[in-house]
Each structure stands twice: as structure tokens, then as C-alpha cells.
Amino acid sequence: MVNQTVDIKTDKETLLSMYREMLLARRIDERMWLLNRSGSIPFVVSCQGQEVMQIAASFALDKELDYALPYYRDLGVVVHFGMTTKEIFLQAYAKAEDPNSGGRQMPSHFSQKKNRIVTGSSPVTTQVPHATGFALASKMEKKPSVSFVTLGEGSSNQGDFHEGLNFAGVHKLPAIFMVENNKYAISVPLHKQVACDNISDRAIGYGMKGIKIDGNDTFAVYNAVKDARDRAINGEGPTLIEAVSYRLTPHSSDDDDMTYRTKEEVTEEKTKDGLAVFKKYLVEQGYLTEAIEEEFEASIKNEINEATEYAENAPYADASTLERYVYDEKGAN
Numbered sequence: 617m618v619n620q621t622v623d624i625k626t627d628k629e630t631l632l633s634m635y636r637e638m639l640l641a642r643r644i645d646e647r648m649w650l651l652n653r654s655g656s657i658p659f660v661v662s663c664q665g666q667e668v669m670q671i672a673a674s675f676a677l678d679k680e681l682d683y684a685l686p687y688y689r690d691l692g693v694v695v696h697f698g699m700t701t702k703e704i705f706l707q708a709y710a711k712a713e714d715p716n717s718g719g720r721q722m723p724s725h726f727s728q729k730k731n732r733i734v735t736g737s738s739p740v741t742t743q744v745p746h747a748t749g750f751a752l753a754s755k756m757e758k759k760p761s762v763s764f765v766t767l768g769e770g771s772s773n774q775g776d777f778h779e780g781l782n783f784a785g786v787h788k789l790p791a792i793f794m795v796e797n798n799k800y801a802i803s804v805p806l807h808k809q810v811a812c813d814n815i816s817d818r819a820i821g822y823g824m825k826g827i828k829i830d831g832n833d834t835f836a837v838y839n840a841v842k843d844a845r846d847r848a849i850n851g852e853g854p855t856l857i858e859a860v861s862y863r864l865t866p867h868s869s870d871d872d873d874m875t876y877r878t879k880e881e882v883t884e885e886k887t888k889d890g891l892a893v894f895k896k897y898l899v900e901q902g903y904l905t906e907a908i909e910e911e912f913e914a915s916i917k918n919e920i921n922e923a924t925e926y927a928e929n930a931p932y933a934d935a936s937t938l939e940r941y942v943y944d945e946k947g948a949n
Contacts, residue, residue: 624838628903634671634834635898636912638891641667641692643916644701647924648708652869656928657708661724663691665864666796668890669831670766671696673794673859676841677764683750685734685743685765688724689796693766698731701919705927712933718941719933734763741771744780744793751789751854762790762848764841769858770801772815781856785822790848792841793856796831798863803876816858824854831859832890834897861890 624630645664651657663670670692674684679697686693691704703715707726710719716727716735727735734750736743747765754761771777772795784791795815799806812818819826825847829836837859844855862885866873873882898904939945 625835628901630675631898631903632908634675635894635904636916637671637695638667638692638894639912640701640916640919641671641695642891643913643920644695644704645691647920648705649865649869651708651924657723658710659723660708660869661688662863662865662868663689665862665885665889666798666831667692668834668894669794669796669837669859669861672834672837673764673766673841676838677762677845679732681759681761682845683732683734683747683761683763685736685747685750685763686726687736687740687743687767687771687796688726689768689798690726690766691724693764694726694728694731694733697728697733699726699728699733700923702923702926703728705920705923706930709927709930710932711927711930712937713930718937720941741767741774741776743767744771744774744776745783747791747793748780748784748789751784751791751848752787754790755787760849762792762845764792764794766794766796768801769795769797769799769806769815770804770809771795772818773801773809781818781822781824781854784854785824788851788853790851791854792844792848793854794841795856795858797858797860799860800863800867800873800877802867802871803873805876814858816856819856822854822856824856826856826858828858828860831861832888832893834890834894862888864889 641663645662648660652660666689670690674693674696684693684697707714707716708723712719716725725736726733734746743765747763750763781793797815801809814828816826816828827840829840831837840857847855864886
């Protein structure tokens with residue numbers, strides 16, 4: 617977590633670290649699309665267009681104390697919380713060393729106990745009541761930690777969302793619910809999903825603070841999450857944050873997004889890409905030079921190449937381990 621006495625907008629070292637993580641997430645995602653299209657990996661759920669909110673939010677947390685309950689699009693969150701590039705590619709290839717499930721679960725079902733990344737599942741929004749449970753435990757044990765959970769705006773219509781937020785609101789739990797509103801729940805646009813103007817408007821029904829922010833604005837996201845964490849630690853209860861951006865890719869590698877939106881729309885939204893906006897700010901401030909950018913790109917490319925090669929050649933889980941993690945094993949600790 618960043619030193620909270622420092623003005624984030626002038627903290628060059630932190631800002632460059634944030635940018636490198638955003639760039640790493642973007643480049644990992646781009647490589648996975650290439651691997652999928654070449655038939656090397658089976659499935660991709662993209663984070664492109666949402667890295668800024670994911671990384672900025674994560675920097676406002678304390679990854680040594682807080683718990684992250686990401687949804688399937690949150691590559692940026694797990695990168696910041698400590699999942700390595702090699703581990704990310706091991707899960708993409710479903711290899712035995714995959715830290716999420718030992719190669720048993722489909723990609724982007726993130727889970728890593730040592731880095732406080734809580735297991736997700738395929739049904740959307742199940743992570744929300746889980747986050748509420750972690751927050752309840754923190755409060756009961758009087759620990760200065762919060763649970764940070766993310767979800768898409770479509771997931772805010774699920775029963776798990778309402779039950780989790782209602783319980784968290786009633787008990788004033790230290791939880792942050794961040795809806796990553798990318799304007800489409802798979803193929804369904806926002807106006808066909810909800811009747812209210814903003815997802816954040818729903819907060820009032822649960823007795824918690826609700827705030828809507830520009831998810832492409834690094835500083836707006838960072839400040840909103842920082843404030844939410846401060847409130848949570850001070851016993852002021854949970855916060856619902858709606859961060860608005862745009863999904864720059866199809867919903868997944870199996871989706872044809874041109875059946876429900878136009879190329880013109882996507883092209884227009886790309887001009888608002890938060891990564892490009894943040895880069896422009898850093899360049900204007902003199903923090904990001906051409907030399908630094910080249911070093912970032914070169915080191916990231918090397919990191920991804922090494923991770924790809926390692927994961928591609930790593931072994932799959934042995935058939936003899938088929939029942940592992942499913943049934944209790946005799947003699948297991």
C-alpha cells in the first residue's frame with residue numbers, strides 16, 4: 617500500500633510502478649489472445665480496458681492485510697496481489713503447477729492463499745457473500761483488514777449481490793464492493809440490465825455509501841478505494857463503488873461482439889482507454905521517458921516469453937491425481 621501521507625499524483629516511483637503493472641496486465645492479455653487464436657490455450661477472458669481501475673484500486677489496499685475476491689476479468693488485481701506471470705500462464709495452459717486449481721479449473725478462476733486471493737467459481741457473483749463473510753471475520757477478530765471484491769455490472773442483478781450487500785450494510789462490515797461497469801453483461805447493454813440510472817444508486821437500499829467514478833481515471837479510482845478502506849477500518853461500514861469503463865475486446869475468446877455492438881463504437885471507446893490516458897499524464901509530468909517506456913516493454917516481453925515457454929513445456933496433472941482436491945485423502949494433513 618502507498619504511504620498515505622504522500623500525494624499520489626506526484627509520487628513518481630509509485631506512479632511508474634502502477635503503470636508497469638497496468639502495462640504488464642495488458643501485454644499478458646494480448647499474448648493470451650494470440651495463444652488462443654493459435655490453438656495453444658483454450659479460453660481467454662480479457663481485462664483489456666479495465667486494467668487501470670484494477671491496478672489503481674489494488675494500490676489503495678494493503679495486500680499484506682486485505683483480502684482480494686476477484687472476478688474472472690481481474691487479471692490486474694491478481695498481478696498486484698502477487699500472482700506471477702509464470703503462474704498466470706500455467707493456469708492458462710491448465711498445467712499441474714497452476715496455483716489456482718492444479719490445472720483442474722478453467723482459466724481466470726483465480727485463487728492463491730499465500731497472496732490472500734480468495735477462490736472464485738464459475739457462477740457469477742458467488743464471491744460477494746464470500747467477501748461479506750471475510751469482512752465479518754475481520755470485524756469479529758478485530759483485525760485491521762478489509763475484503764475487496766469485484767464484479768461486473770450484470771452481476772449486480774444476482775441474488776448473491778443483494779444478500780451480500782444487505783448483510784454487510786446491516787453489520788457495518790469492512791468490505792469494499794467494486795462494480796466494474798464495462799457497459800455490457802456479455803451481450804446485454806446496461807440500459808437493458810437495470811432501470812436505475814446508476815448501479816451505485818443501489819447502495820442507499822443497503823445503508824452504505826455509494827459512489828460512481830470514471831474507471832479510466834487512475835486517481836479517481838485510487839482515491840475512492842483509499843477513502844472506502846479508511847472508512848471501513850474506522851468502523852464506518854462498507855462502500856459500493858461503481859467504476860465505469862469499457863470492455864475493449866469480446867466478452868471472451870468464444871464471443872463475437874460484432875453481433876451486439878459496432879466497430880465504430882469500439883473504435884470510439886478506444887480513444888478513452890485508461891492506459892493511454894495514464895501514460896499521457898506520466899509523460900506530461902516528465903515521469904515516463906522514452907527510455908523508461910522502452911525498458912518496461914523489453915523487460916515485460918522477456919518476462920512473458922519466459923513464462924509462456926515454461927508453461928507450454930510444463931507437465932499436465934498426472935491421471936493418478938484425478939480425485940485430488942475433490943475427495944478427502946487418507947493421511948492428508
